[in-house]
Amino acid sequence: MCAYQDLTASDYIVDTFRAVRPIIEYKAGIEKYNFGKNHISYVDHLVEDNINPATAIVGQTDWDWTISGITTQWSSGSGYEPGDLVYLSVNSNITYYECIAKHTDPKDPSQSQNYNFWKRIVPQALQNNDIVMFLQTTNSVYNNKIFRVSGVGTSIVLTEIYGSGSTAINTNDKVVIINGHNSMKFGTTNESSEPYDGSEWYWDGSAWKGISFTS
Numbered sequence: 001m002c003a004y005q006d007l008t009a010s011d012y013i014v015d016t017f018r019a020v021r022p023i024i025e026y027k028a029g030i031e032k033y034n035f036g037k038n039h040i041s042y043v044d045h046l047v048e049d050n051i052n053p054a055t056a057i058v059g060q061t062d063w064d065w066t067i068s069g070i071t072t073q074w075s076s077g078s079g080y081e082p083g084d085l086v087y088l089s090v091n092s093n094i095t096y097y098e099c100i101a102k103h104t105d106p107k108d109p110s111q112s113q114n115y116n117f118w119k120r121i122v123p124q125a126l127q128n129n130d131i132v133m134f135l136q137t138t139n140s141v142y143n144n145k146i147f148r149v150s151g152v153g154t155s156i157v158l159t160e161i162y163g164s165g166s167t168a169i170n171t172n173d174k175v176v177i178i179n180g181h182n183s184m185k186f187g188t189t190n191e192s193s194e195p196y197d198g199s200e201w202y203w204d205g206s207a208w209k210g211i212s213f214t215s
Helices: none
Strands: 038-048 085-090 093-099 118-121 131-135 146-150 157-162 173-179 200-203 208-210
Touching: 038 157
Parallel strands: 038 131, 038 173
Antiparallel strands: 085 093, 093 118, 131 146, 146 157, 173 200, 200 208
């Protein structure tokens, strides 16, 4: 998979990407706490961001959460801080990067000798029939609900499939996240650095909880 997506395997062999799913040793009579019991869906994209899906996604021809909001072009005249997001345009080919190490001298993200300063962000555009779960958006109509995507290429539609206006989400319902923040963005200290890719989430009656996360 790393070779296919032109990623560096060593980026994922770190503690933040380990034990995404619960690891237990079975003993007779053991009970598992903080765990969903009823699997309801696989989720292609977990979007935890302060966007309004009604305007940022609905009605657009396409949308990609991994590169959404990246409007700063890399400049050779400045340094960058960890978490800075830039794009680089070469012969009409646009690539996106996140800074993972502070530098004051110019470090071209596309050059291999600068890979310890930048990591490439792999685009993950929405596709028809993708399943998306939204957390912490600015529009409560979408928060904590699950939607199916359609209309990509013309006018995107988000159809609720789990939530208060569709199939009810019950306590201990759970989902498995296929593409989460950690598989696309690196080095930040905010929520987008959490290990969501491949994780399981359950509904505790009022909010979605990451099963193997600690607080």
